[in-house]
Amino acid sequence: MSPLREIMRHVPSSVAVVTALHDGAPVGMTVGSFTSASLDPPLVSFFAGKSSATWPLIERAGRFCVNVLSAHQPQVATAFAARDADRFGGRAWTASPLGSPLLDGVLAWLDCELHALHEVGDHLAVAGLVHGASAAGDVKPLVFFRGRLAALD
Numbered sequence: 001m002s003p004l005r006e007i008m009r010h011v012p013s014s015v016a017v018v019t020a021l022h023d024g025a026p027v028g029m030t031v032g033s034f035t036s037a038s039l040d041p042p043l044v045s046f047f048a049g050k051s052s053a054t055w056p057l058i059e060r061a062g063r064f065c066v067n068v069l070s071a072h073q074p075q076v077a078t079a080f081a082a083r084d085a086d087r088f089g090g091r092a093w094t095a096s097p098l099g100s101p102l103l104d105g106v107l108a109w110l111d112c113e114l115h116a117l118h119e120v121g122d123h124l125a126v127a128g129l130v131h132g133a134s135a136a137g138d139v140k141p142l143v144f145f146r147g148r149l150a151a152l153d
Ligand SMILES: Cc1cc2nc3c(=O)[nH]c(=O)nc-3n(C[C@H](O)[C@H](O)[C@H](O)COP(=O)(O)O)c2cc1C
Pocket: 015, 029, 030, 031, 032, 033, 034, 046, 047, 048, 049, 051, 052, 053, 054, 055, 077, 078, 080, 081, 082, 083, 144
């Protein structure tokens, strides 16, 4: 394991699934790099690996929904990180106001328009302009910590 990866295992992160509609089909990928970036204008950010097969599809959509996962959704995080999997298979979702897939049971969602893209080493820093968002006040989050998906008590 690289020294940086070894250190970053100890830094807890939220777990979100970034979704979009690509040619009418839902696509999505799990990210642990989601964070807020700017209040005015309202921007959020995450990092997409340059080798990601899903990111180019989301980029083409030009908009995406960040689905922040709740404690009872570790299997959703795993499914949306798996290669060659039917990530949406049997999963309930509705269209967000901007038309991106909004997964059932999430802790929070943010409906975004692609705002900026910057190369950062082997990743792309993605900034999304937030058009709408909502959060469930009584739900616990899913966190990624020391290589494990866990509920935050
Ligand atoms: C907890 C967790 C966090 C992840 N965080 C990121 C991330 O921030 N950025 C990223 O590009 N991939 C991240 N991944 C990997 C992607 O979910 C996915 O496996 C990878 O993009 C390969 O799929 P793709 O080619 O369809 O994109 C994460 C996976 C897990 C399980």
